[in-house]
Amino acid sequence: MKNFNYEIWIITLWLTCVLVSCERFVEIDTPIHKLDKETVFSNDETAISAINGIYNELVNSTFSGGWNSSVTVLAGMSADILQPIRTTHSIFGPFNENEISSSESPDASANLNLWSSAYNIIYMANSILEGIENSNRITEETKKTVEGQAHFIRAFTYFYLANLYGDVPLILTTDYRRNAIAKRIPIDLILDQVKTDLDISMNLLNEVEDYKNLERTNVNRFVVIAFYARVSLFLKEWSKAEELSTKVINQTGKYEILDDLNTVFLANSKEAIWQISPIGSNGGGTQTMEGSIFIIHPTLPFISSIKLKDDFVSNINSNDKRLTYWIGYHNRVESYYPHKYKDRNSINNITEYSMVLRLAEQYLIRAEARTKLNNLSGAIKDINVIRKRAGLLLISDTKSELSKSELMDYIMYERKYELFSEWGHRWLDLKRTERASQVLKSIKPLWQDTDLFYPIPEEERIKNPNLTQNDGY
Structure with a gap:
């Protein structure tokens, strides 16, 4: 036990060093994390602790934590979903x-x-991938599991960087000298690396189908497949998107569409494919950050800052159950807000985990892929799964024949109202389908086509003169 505690202390120190040294990856002075790598990966327990450290960082990271500068919030603002109360x-x-x-x-x-x-x-x-590669003290099973998860998390993060910023530096090493002068490379090459990492991850996690301790917070084979289905959709690889989403949908013993909308975002719900636990968050609470930031404070609404756009709410079908169960209203500020998460503030009362991937998206991915492959009847069946749960008329009950274009309109509607306030889906959807200008120009007077990508932070460009800027900034 004494030895193990020492190694856990070392892993904590190592993760702290990594975070400090990569706070601004272009200004790393010394590769201090390398001092402990041999110790960190000295056995299975410490290697597993290292990958768990990344999961813990996901809830605390600005990028993924769900708070005010997260993908979920900022991309929701950029689309036609969220807006500031003030x-x-x-x-x-x-x-x-x-x-x-x-x-x-x-x-x-x-x-x-x-x-x-x-x-x-x-x-x-x-850092984990390098540590795993240089260690000969870890069992093969643990090595595959840890390495597979690290490849997935890197792919997942690069997918968002590419979609938010376009061309970005491709950092595949902890070598601070190379990282400090890294140039942006074309978005297509970034997405090629995403696919490469996912291929490696899927191969390494091929036999890892279960969740650890029944918690849907670790990456297994089906998490990789589900995300790969999304990536394939974005890359217009329709057959692959259909094939991969079908593999997930067919896991009926593991995943299902829940009839009760109030149960979808509960911890370890059967609709969840991958979630992030709030345990260990810097705030110390046990609620999700999404719950904290989206739910307008019941008695002190002036401390809240985000609401749903009025047009978003007014355009939803009045019979849609998502209007009732996933959208809240605060009388004092006369504002609607996302209410998928019900817990705004709690200590030691964990009811919800942040949702990253869920089954409903897989049906919508397959519906779109099938539409593009001219399997319209199959696409309608998939869309109807989502519409039925929402309490809406099935497409077959309202339309006898649909064109591909009309069916895509149904899919985009369902994606908008099913996936709103989750990981910037709407912003990314508008861009990938080339609808952003059409939709946003009429509601955003200052909109320009160059707004499709965020600016490369100037502070990073000052430190690294090789970083060019996006058009329009």
Whole structure:
């Protein structure tokens, strides 16, 4: 036990060093994390602790934690989903207006935090992959499991960086000298690396189908398959997207569409494919950060800052159960808010985990892929699964024949109202389907086509002269 405690202390020290050294990956002075790598990966327990450290960082990271500078919030502002309660809000206003500054402003700081925290996650994954590669003291089973999860988390993070910023540096090492001068590379090459990491992860986790301790917070084979289905959809690889989403949908003993909308976002719900636990968050609470930031305070609404856009709410079908169960209303500020998470503030009362991947998205992925493959009847069946749960008329009950274009409109509606306030789905959907200008120009007076990507943070460009800027900034 004494030995094990020492090694846990070492892993904690190592993770702290990694986070400090990659806070701004372009200004790392010394590779201090390398001092402990041999000790950190000296046995199975410490290697597992290292990958658990990344999971813990996901809940605390600006990028993934669900708080005010997360993908979920900022991308929701950039689309037609969220807006600030106060129009003068210094962080959210520019994202809502798609007029983000690259330097010296609160929104620029939010953008920098989003960027740098994503690279922190990547840096941690790289460090684990290097440690695993250089260790001969870990069993083969543990090596495969830890390495597979690290490859997935790196792929997951790069997917968002590419979709938010376009061309970005591809950092695959902990070598601070190389990282400090890394250039941006084309988005297509970034997404190629995402696919490579997912292929490796899927191969390494091929036999890992179960969740550890029944907690849906670790990456297993089906988490990788589900995310790969999304990536394939974005890359317009329709057959692969259909094939992969079908593999997940067919796991009926593991995943199901829950009829009760109030149970979907509970911890370890059967609709969840991958969740992030709030345990260990810097705030000390046991509620999700999404619950904290989205639910308008019941008695002190002036301390809340986010609401749903009025048009988003007014355009939802009045019979849609999602209007009743997933959208709240606060009388004092006359504002609607996302209410998928019900717990705003709690200590030692864990009821919900942050949802990252869930089964409903897989049906929508397959519906879109089938539409593109001219399997319209199959696509309608998939869409109807989501509409039935929402209490809406099935498409077959309202339309006898649909064109591909009309069916895509149904899919985009369902994606908008099913996946709102989750990981920026709507913002990414508008961009990948080339609908962003069409949809946003009419509601955002300052919209320009160059707003499709966020600016590269100026602070990073000052430190690394090889970083070019996106058009329009």
